[in-house]
């Protein structure tokens with residue numbers, strides 16, 4: 474058993490002792506209800522506040538998903554959400570986004586807290602149910618208009634339950650802009666269908682995306698390309714980025730579907746810009762490349778995530794935390810209007 478899951482033992486032991494399965498199941502359901510209650514009440518309060526203020530069409534709301542155990546390598550992304558929040562509000566910079574949105578205005582950005590992933594797993598709750606809790610949490614945020622979820626990962630496995638929820642809630646497929654060094658589209662990885670390397674296979678199988686554009690790709694296997702073809706994914710690899718750049722920096726997405734979802738894996742960036750990731754893959758995008766793509770994108774962004782920041786691989790001064798935070802800040806500006 475890998476290090477990050479070592480301590481999640483005792484409920485599994487209980488279930489083999491003299492405790493009925495029904496009793497354990499009932500207790501687990503209570504923990505799930507309690508987990509959803511705090512998110513629901515915070516989202517409700519923020520939604521009521523924004524509706525009272527009026528004239529807000531869409532507003533980003535942070536939802537942390539501190540989950541790292543579906544990674545094939547390191548589990549550090551479980552510790553990312555509080556570090557990203559800390560960096561968003563770090564006093565070294567002001568609270569304006571590049572295009573002039575004020576992050577300390579609740580009409581622009583609110584926070585509904587974290588899905589208590591470790592607490593849920595500590596109670597022996599399996600990944601099928603955990604993924605449902607993540608989806609339910611996203612739907613709870615969307616319930617409170619004008620809130621739109623801006624999700625802090627976590628490893629990339631969380632994008633599947635998040636996209637599923639957004640698509641189900643809006644009632645149709647989305648266009649997805651996915652920035653990543655990897656296509657994350659293996660059927661399964663080491664037998665795990667929920668692996669962070671398989672999230673986009675689940676998304677495509679579920680019919681949650683009309684178009685999936687993958688940008689920044691530079692670590693892709695034969696299976697990754699075959700799966701891409703099979704699902705009709707538009708894979709833009711770094712080796713041809715200089716040729717594709719103009720088109721990718723002038724995208725228009727989402728016409729005729731329910732909206733656009735943006736998933737940013739921090740490792741889409743060259744490790745020179747973002748060393749604090751689990752999978753260091755040279756030859757990536759510059760931070761300005763990513764901002765050009767995001768700033769010029771014409772789209773109604775209904776939700777987004779920033780995933781795979783690994784604080785355990787970051788520099789001592791938290792440089793990648795600032796990078797992840799700035800991605801979140803600029804995505805906030807993209808969502809809120």
Ligand SMILES: [Mn+2]
Nearest residue numbers: 654655738740
């Ligand atoms: Mn990646």
